[in-house]
Every structure is written in C-alpha cells, then in structure tokens.
Amino acid sequence: PPAGISLGQQALWLVKAGRWDDSHDLCQDVPDPVGAWIHAYLHREEGDLGNASYWYHRAGKEVPETGVTLDDEWCQIATAIS
Structure with missing residues (x-):
C-alpha cells in the first residue's frame, strides 16, 4: 500500500x-468500527454471511441489502474513511 494512508x-x-x-x-488491527466494517465486508x-453479520453488528452497520454490490460497499467504506 502507499505510504501515509x-x-x-x-x-x-x-x-x-x-x-x-x-x-x-x-483489519483485525484496526480497533474501531472501521476495522469491524472492513472485516464484515x-x-x-x-x-x-454469518461471520459477516457478526462484524456488521460490531461495526454498528446493517447488513447491506441484496442490491448493494461488493464494489458499491467498497466505495461506501472508502468514502467514509477518506
């Protein structure tokens, strides 16, 4: 990964x-909801999906609806942490 992120x-x-x-x-070394959200993803x-549900709960997030693609969610996470 690039330096400084x-x-x-x-x-x-x-x-x-x-x-x-x-x-x-x-992501297991990120001790906040961001790490849990990435872990869920x-x-x-x-x-x-069972393990993902656990990590979404830890992140304080809902499990994405059926129409939300992995790319959509990756972009949501990236935007939220930028």
Missing part, C-alpha cells in the same frame, strides 16, 4: 490488490 485504507487497498488474507490480517466477499 490509514490502516483502514491500507486494508481496502490490499483487498483491491487481490490480497484478501493480508487485508483480513490488517471481507467475510461478505468470501460468502461467510
């Missing part, structure tokens, strides 16, 4: 770079 931004960068495991490891991406 937050841990949350690094986690988003890593997942877009195809480095899911690295993103997952990093990652588990939603892998299809583990």
Whole structure:
C-alpha cells in the first residue's frame, strides 16, 4: 500500500490488490468500527454471511441489502474513511 494512508485504507487497498488474507490480517488491527466494517465486508466477499453479520453488528452497520454490490460497499467504506 502507499505510504501515509490509514490502516483502514491500507486494508481496502490490499483487498483491491487481490490480497484478501493480508487485508483480513490488517483489519483485525484496526480497533474501531472501521476495522469491524472492513472485516464484515471481507467475510461478505468470501460468502461467510454469518461471520459477516457478526462484524456488521460490531461495526454498528446493517447488513447491506441484496442490491448493494461488493464494489458499491467498497466505495461506501472508502468514502467514509477518506
């Protein structure tokens, strides 16, 4: 990831770079709702909706509705933490 960006931004960068495991490891080091939201997103991406639901709850977020794509949600997170 580029230097000077937050841990949350690094986690988003890593997942877009195809480095899911690295993103997952990093978001666990973000001890706030942002880390939980990214963690939820990652588990939603892998299809583990039960685990994703847990992390959405920890983030204080609703599970995205059916029409919300992963790209839509990635952009929502990126905008929220920029």
